[in-house]
Every structure is written in structure tokens, then in C-alpha cells.
Amino acid sequence: MEQNKTLVTEFVLTGLTDLPGLQVPLFLVFLVIYLTTLVGNLGLIFLIWKDPHLHIPMYLFLGSLAFVDACSSTSVSPKMLMNFLSMNHLISLIECISQFYIFASSANTECFLLMVMAYDRYVAICNPLLYPVVMSNVFCTQLLGVSYIIGFLHPMMHVGLLFKLTFCKSNVIHYFYCEILQLFKISCTDPRVNMLLIFIFSVFIQSFxxxxxxxxxxxxxxxxxxxxxxxxRSKAFSTCSAHLLSVFLFYGTLFLMYVLPGSGPCENQDKMYSLFYTIIIPLLSLFIHSLRNKEVIGALRRIMKINSS
Structure with missing residues (x-):
């Protein structure tokens, strides 16, 4: 019987909806969202690199967050946009696992970057005189390096375990991207070890x-x-409240998805959680951290003034 099983090497992503009338409108909406997210975050990175006034730890971390948000959105959006207009929703096993890895690496790195940004604000506001000493260039580089190393190494463990699974029940993923919990549902190998490790590491990283x-x-x-x-007080509250809003939006959806998996009343609710943290949050983060920031707006005006003169 085992020999008669055909192992799946390609999957079908059903997408957000199977209603034909919604494919083109959704394509246009998410194309605008993706282009805004990508251009905005890459533009922010360029602005921070170009303007000497922004060469301080806070904006170094903000530029890194913008890069991670661009990666997170890019891991999901292009394939989803293609599927809106294509009859062929196939994705290979390697592409599927790669998509999961890029997104998971981005999400993990973002957790640690948000923590580093909170520590930066703590030092800046609680110990302003020691700030230049504590948040030195070397220490900031080390914080960023550790965030990226942990962020990119941790998902490798789950990818390694994914390759131990076999898929023979079905090749249909009722989702708009290769979300790991959805892969577990169609595995014909027992994924309980995978699910346990996802839960343990999600709880630890997100809680810590x-x-x-x-x-x-x-x-x-x-x-x-x-x-x-x-x-x-007003300036400090404005900066910190913006950071906290981003934190609660990001962690709230991740917690519902990976710490309380299946807690939603239906599969569509899980899709909404995923849609929020893969597509919407990278866009909101751009507005929360950048377009409300007077220093960033000032830097943008200076760059535009130089280019127009």
C-alpha cells in the first residue's frame, strides 16, 4: 500500500477566494498595497542612508525594520498577485518551503528588532547622558547582527523538519501562501513533533x-x-506610542496564529490573521514609524529640495 502512494511535489494554492468576479479587484487592491509597501520601505532605507541627520541608532534600527517588512511582504505578495490572474495556482515543494522560510525569517527578525528598538528608546529616555556611550556604533551593529542571525537561523530547524514530512493525502493548500500549519494539515506523515516545536519556539520567542x-x-x-x-513629554509619548501600536498589531496576530492555532471559529478567520501580518502590517508599519515621524519628513523635504535645486 505504501508503494502505491504518490508523493506530492507540487501544491495548489486556492488563494483568498474562488469567486471569479473578485479576482481582478483584489489583484488591483493588493498590487497597490504591495507597491506602496515596497517603494515606501525601500525609499525609507535610501532616505536614512542618504541623510546624515538620520545616522543615529534609532533610524538604523528603523531602516532594518523597513528592510524586514519589505522582505516579509515580498515573500507572499508576488505569488498571490500572480494567482489572482492565473488559472495555474501551482507552486513547487521547494518554492513553497522557500516562501515559508523567507517569511518566517522576516517575522522572527522583526520580533527581535522591535525589542532592540524598545531598548534603544529606554536608554535614550531613561539614561540620556549615557546614551552615546551605551548605544555605540559597535553595540548597535552587534544588536542588529544578533537579531538577524537568530531570525534567520531559527526557521532553518522547522525547514529541516518539513523535509522529513511526506505529502500524499492532497496537494491542495486552502490558503494564499505556503503557511506551515496548512502544510501540516495535508501531510501523510505525523506532524505532531513539528507542531510541538512550532508551539514551543513561538511561545518562547514571542513571550521573551x-x-x-x-x-x-x-x-x-x-x-x-x-x-x-x-x-x-509630548514628543516622547508620540514616538513610544507609535512603536507600541506597531508592537501590539504585530504580536497580536502572530499570537493568535501560532500560540493559539485553530482558536478561530473558522478557516477564513485564520486567513484574515495571516493576511494582516503578511500584507497589511508591513504597510501600516511604514505609516506608523515613518510618515508620523517629523525627522523623517524633514529629511524627505531636504532631499527633495536638493534634487529640485
Whole structure:
């Protein structure tokens, strides 16, 4: 009987919807979202690199976050956009696992970058005199390096375990990208070890980084309340509240997806969670961190002024 099983090497992504009338409108909507996300985040990286006023740790971390958001969106959006207009929704096993790896690496790295950004704000507001010493170029580079190394190494373990699974039940993934929990559903090998490790590492990484962020911002808000300058309090609150909004949006959907898998009442709700953190959050992050930031807007005006003169 085992010999009669045909192992699957290609999958079919059903996408967001199978209604023909929605394919073109959804394509146009998500094309605009993707192009805005990509151009905006890459533009932000260029702006930070070009303007000397932004060559400080806060914007170094913000540029790294923009890069990770661009990678996260690019891991999912192009294939999803192609499937809106194509009758062929096939994706090979290697492409599928690669898509998962790029997204998972981006998401893991973002967790640690958000933690590093929270620590940066903690030092800047709670210990401003020591800030240039503590957040030196060497230390900032080390923080970024550790964030990327952990972010890109951790998913390799899950990829290695994915290659141990065989797929022979079905080749249809009822999703718009190769989400790992959906691959487990169509595996004809018992994926309980894979699922257990996903749960353990998701709980550990998300809990550790999230609690570190909350702890940092708790100290920050107490320090802000002690400030005598109303202008200083307003500026600090504005920066930190923007960071926290991004944190809660990002961690909220990840938690619902990987720490409480299957908690939603239906599969469509899981799709909405995934759609939010793969497509929508990279776009919102651009607006939250950049377009509300006076220094970034000022740098953009300076660049435009130089180019127009």
C-alpha cells in the first residue's frame, strides 16, 4: 500500500477566494498595497542612508525594520498577485518551503528588532547622558547582527523538519501562501513533533521579546511622566506610542496564529490573521514609524529640495 502512494511535489494554492468576479479587484487592491509597501520601505532605507541627520541608532534600527517588512511582504505578495490572474495556482515543494522560510525569517527578525528598538528608546529616555556611550556604533551593529542571525537561523530547524514530512493525502493548500500549519494539515506523515516545536519556539520567542518590550516601555513611560517639559513629554509619548501600536498589531496576530492555532471559529478567520501580518502590517508599519515621524519628513523635504535645486 505504501508503494502505491504518490508523493506530492507540487501544491495548489486556492488563494483568498474562488469567486471569479473578485479576482481582478483584489489583484488591483493588493498590487497597490504591495507597491506602496515596497517603494515606501525601500525609499525609507535610501532616505536614512542618504541623510546624515538620520545616522543615529534609532533610524538604523528603523531602516532594518523597513528592510524586514519589505522582505516579509515580498515573500507572499508576488505569488498571490500572480494567482489572482492565473488559472495555474501551482507552486513547487521547494518554492513553497522557500516562501515559508523567507517569511518566517522576516517575522522572527522583526520580533527581535522591535525589542532592540524598545531598548534603544529606554536608554535614550531613561539614561540620556549615557546614551552615546551605551548605544555605540559597535553595540548597535552587534544588536542588529544578533537579531538577524537568530531570525534567520531559527526557521532553518522547522525547514529541516518539513523535509522529513511526506505529502500524499492532497496537494491542495486552502490558503494564499505556503503557511506551515496548512502544510501540516495535508501531510501523510505525523506532524505532531513539528507542531510541538512550532508551539514551543513561538511561545518562547514571542513571550521573551514581547515582555522585554513591555518592560522597556514601562520604564520609559514612568520616565516620561517625570519630565518637566510638556513639549518633551509630548514628543516622547508620540514616538513610544507609535512603536507600541506597531508592537501590539504585530504580536497580536502572530499570537493568535501560532500560540493559539485553530482558536478561530473558522478557516477564513485564520486567513484574515495571516493576511494582516503578511500584507497589511508591513504597510501600516511604514505609516506608523515613518510618515508620523517629523525627522523623517524633514529629511524627505531636504532631499527633495536638493534634487529640485
Amino acid at each position: 521579546t514581547f515582555m522585554s518590550i513591555i518592560l522597556s516601555y514601562s520604564y520609559v513611560f514612568f520616565a516620561i511622566l517625570k519630565k518637566k517639559s510638556a513639549k518633551g
